[in-house]
Amino acid sequence: MTTGNFDDYRRERTVRSSWRAARILLAVLTVLALAGAGGLFALGRIADIGPFSTGTPQADYRPDQWEAIVVNRWNRIPDDYPEPALTDxxxxxxVDERIAPDLNRMLDAMRAAGLDPTVTAGYRTRADQERIVRDRTFLNENQGMEEEQALQAAERAVGAPGMNEHELGLAVDVTARGTDAQARQGVAEWLAAHAWEHGFTQRYPHGREQLTGMDESPRHYRYVGADLAARLHDDGLVLEELERTA
Structure with a gap:
């Protein structure tokens, strides 16, 4: 396979996805011709977006249990999910400002244990996530994968747009500063043992790929609050299992 570059790749993707833009334009014109809920219904059915979409169901969101939302490849971010109030x-x-106090306490505890942690990813916009998936897909294609296979692998590794916890502001990637493999392993081991004490859970552990729909990620941690984190830890569960037993 001939190796390309990101600019060429993005141009090719734009051409291949032109039919999608045509569908959206048709949907907009249809909505303009209809009124009220009927228009929203048409938008969802024709363009496959919005609250009447025929695609992936929306995750269950309850404002009084915001930390328990389960977003994955089977449950997308709800259309009415509020824009998070962010802190730097x-x-x-x-990240969502509600998780910052516990996150900072966890980082301080890691430093007290002699580690040097850093947060390498927090909140992402939908556009951020779309770019990350495009770039990962490009790299997969340059390694010999067919287009659809490359996209699927990218989404398993980094999460599909609209179905990724980073867009909630409740997820962080935590590792050690620098490139020392032993230091990174030390951070990963500490998190696996102690993150739950600070309200976080390892979201994509080894051996649970079929349940989470994602590749293993020892650095991706999701804030779920103290009570839920303790339950997940004590019972050895991931959020998908907890959702099924609720």
């Missing part, structure tokens, strides 16, 4: 961490990373 070191390095320009942002």
């Amino acid at each position: 961490l070191d390095g320009g990373i942002r």
Whole structure:
């Protein structure tokens, strides 16, 4: 396979996805011709977007249990999910301000244990996530994968747009500063043992890929609150299992 570059790749993707833009334009014109709920219904059915979409169901969201929302490849971020109020961490990373106190306490505890942690990812916009998936898909294609296979692998690794916890502002990627493999392993082991004490759970552990729909990620942690984190830890569960037993 001939190796391309990101600009060529994005141009090719734009051409291949032109039919999608045509469908959306048709949907907009249809909505303009209809009124009220009927218009929203048409938008969802024709363009497959919005609250009447025929695609992936929306995750169950309850404002009084915001930390328990389960977003994955089977449950997308709800259309009415509120824009998170964000706060800045070191390095320009942002997270939902409600998780920052517990996150900072966890980072302080890690430093007290002799580690040097850093948060490498926090809140992402939908556009951020779309770009990340495009770039990962490009890399997969340059390694010999067919287009659909490359996209699926990218989404298993980093999460499909609209179905990724980083867009909630409740997820962080935590590792050690620098490139020392032993230091990174030390951070991963500490998190696996102690993150639950600070309200976080390892979202994509080894051996649960079929349940979570995602590849293993030892650095991806999701805030779920103290009570839920303790339950997940004590019972050895991931959020998908808890949802099924609720």
